[in-house]
Amino acid sequence: MVKLDPHGEELLRQFRELRPTLEQLEKDAYSLMHDALRKQGIYVTAIEHRVKTEKSLAGKLELKGAKYKTIDDVTDLVGIRVITFYTDEVDKVAVIAKNLFDIDWKESVDKRKLHQLDSFGYNSLHYICRLKEGGPRFELQMRTALQHVWSTIEHDTGYKGDVKIPREYVRQFNRLAGMMELIDDEFSRLRLAITDYRRQTLALVKDGRLDDVLLSRDSFRDYLELQPFDRLNKRIASVNQAEIYPVSLMPYLRVLESFGMETLGDVQRFIDDNSDDAYHLALSWLAITDLDILSSSTALQYLCLVHVLKQNGGQKGLNDFYDTINGENDSNYMLASMMLKQAETLPFMQKTKDED
Amino acid sequence: MATWFAYLEGSLDTSTAPETEKAMRPLYECEGKDIIFDCTGLTYISSAGLRIFLDVLKTAEGKGEHVYIKNVTDAVRTIFTITGFSNIFEFK
Numbered sequence: 001m002v003k004l005d006p007h008g009e010e011l012l013r014q015f016r017e018l019r020p021t022l023e024q025l026e027k028d029a030y031s032l033m034h035d036a037l038r039k040q041g042i043y044v045t046a047i048e049h050r051v052k053t054e055k056s057l058a059g060k061l062e063l064k065g066a067k068y069k070t071i072d073d074v075t076d077l078v079g080i081r082v083i084t085f086y087t088d089e090v091d092k093v094a095v096i097a098k099n100l101f102d103i104d105w106k107e108s109v110d111k112r113k114l115h116q117l118d119s120f121g122y123n124s125l126h127y128i129c130r131l132k133e134g135g136p137r138f139e140l141q142m143r144t145a146l147q148h149v150w151s152t153i154e155h156d157t158g159y160k161g162d163v164k165i166p167r168e169y170v171r172q173f174n175r176l177a178g179m180m181e182l183i184d185d186e187f188s189r190l191r192l193a194i195t196d197y198r199r200q201t202l203a204l205v206k207d208g209r210l211d212d213v214l215l216s217r218d219s220f221r222d223y224l225e226l227q228p229f230d231r232l233n234k235r236i237a238s239v240n241q242a243e244i245y246p247v248s249l250m251p252y253l254r255v256l257e258s259f260g261m262e263t264l265g266d267v268q269r270f271i272d273d274n275s276d277d278a279y280h281l282a283l284s285w286l287a288i289t290d291l292d293i294l295s296s297s298t299a300l301q302y303l304c305l306v307h308v309l310k311q312n313g314g315q316k317g318l319n320d321f322y323d324t325i326n327g328e329n330d331s332n333y334m335l336a337s338m339m340l341k342q343a344e345t346l347p348f349m350q351k352t353k354d355e356d
Numbered sequence: 357m358a359t360w361f362a363y364l365e366g367s368l369d370t371s372t373a374p375e376t377e378k379a380m381r382p383l384y385e386c387e388g389k390d391i392i393f394d395c396t397g398l399t400y401i402s403s404a405g406l407r408i409f410l411d412v413l414k415t416a417e418g419k420g421e422h423v424y425i426k427n428v429t430d431a432v433r434t435i436f437t438i439t440g441f442s443n444i445f446e447f448k
Contacts, residue, residue, distance in 0.1 A: 295440030
C-alpha cells in the first residue's frame, strides 16, 4: 500500500485533473509518429504507447515525490516507445522525432552512450518531447528489438533492484549485454551488405552482364523484372489471341536450379536456345483448341519441357519436372507421357534422336 | 478448418459458364473455409471455365484460404497443364 505525504497527494490530484489532456496527448503523439514512420517507409517491430497508471505514479511519488514541484515536472506521464529492427533505424527515428516534436535537450538522454569503457549495458535513446503546439511533455523511447528484450529481461530479473547482485552474476549480465550489442550491430551490417549485393546484382542484370550474376532468389526476381519470357508468351498467346493471366514464376527457380543452371547467363541461353521449339510444342497443343487464356508461366513451362527432352531426359525427366513444379502427384506420370508423345511429332525431337 | 465442396459435372464451357458462375457465387464468402472442387463428373473445361476457377482461387487466396481440385479427369488435367495453370491449383 502506497503512502503519500500531502505534497504527493497534491501531485496525484493534479494528475487526475490532467488525465483527459494526457489521454489526448497519447493519441496525438502516437498518430504523428505512426504516420511519419509510414511516410518514410520505416517498418518497426512495434510502437507502444500508454498513459502512466495512477498506481505507478503513486509508487514513483512515494520514492521521490519531493523532486517534483508540480505534476508538469514528471516527464513520463505519457510514454511512446518505438521498437525498431535495426540499430541504424533508432537514429532515423530520432531524426524524425526531432522534426515532429520540440525536444527538451536538458532532460533527454542517450543511454546508449552512458556506459563506461569497462562495462556494457543495453539501453535505449530517450527524448523528452512536447508537441509543436505546446501542452505537457512526454517521453519517447527508441530502441531495437534486442535492446527491448534486454531491458525486459533486466527488469524481470531485478538486476537493478535493491539486493546487491554477486559479482559473478554481474559479469554474466555484462557478457550477455556485450553479445546482444554485437548481434545488433552484425544484423545491421548484414542488412547493409545484402542491400549492396542486391543493388550490384540489379545493375549487372540491367547492363546485360548476366554471366556475372549467380542464380538466386533475389537475382531471379530482378531478372523477371526484365520480362524475359514476355516475348515467347505473347508469341504463344497469339495462336488463339489469348489473354495472359499473371502468375508468379518464382516456383520455377527450383526447376532451373535442378537443371544445373548457376547464373542468369545460363537462364538467358536456355531461353535463346529453346524458344522456337517451345513455341512449336505449345502450338501443337493449343492450335487444336479455342483456349484463349494462358498463365504467364506458359512460356517457361514449355521451355523447361523442351530443355528436358533435348537433354534426353525422356519420360523420367518430364516426370521429375512435373514433380518439382506441381508437387508429387499421380497425374504427373500421365502428363509426362502425354507431353512426350506430343513432342515426338516435332522436328527438334527427330534431331535429338539423330544426334544420338 | 471447415470445407466447402463444389461438385461439377458435364461440360463447363461458354454455354454453361454463366449458370456455373452464378452457382459459385456463395464461394466468394469463404472466410475460414477451404474450398474443394470435386470434378469427378467434369468432362471438359473451356477458357470460360478456367476463368471461373481462377476467380474463386484469387478471392480465396486473398482471404488466406485454400482451393483444392479433386478427382479431375486426365482430359481436364491436360487443359490445366497446356495453359500453364497446373501448378497454381492444388490437385488432390
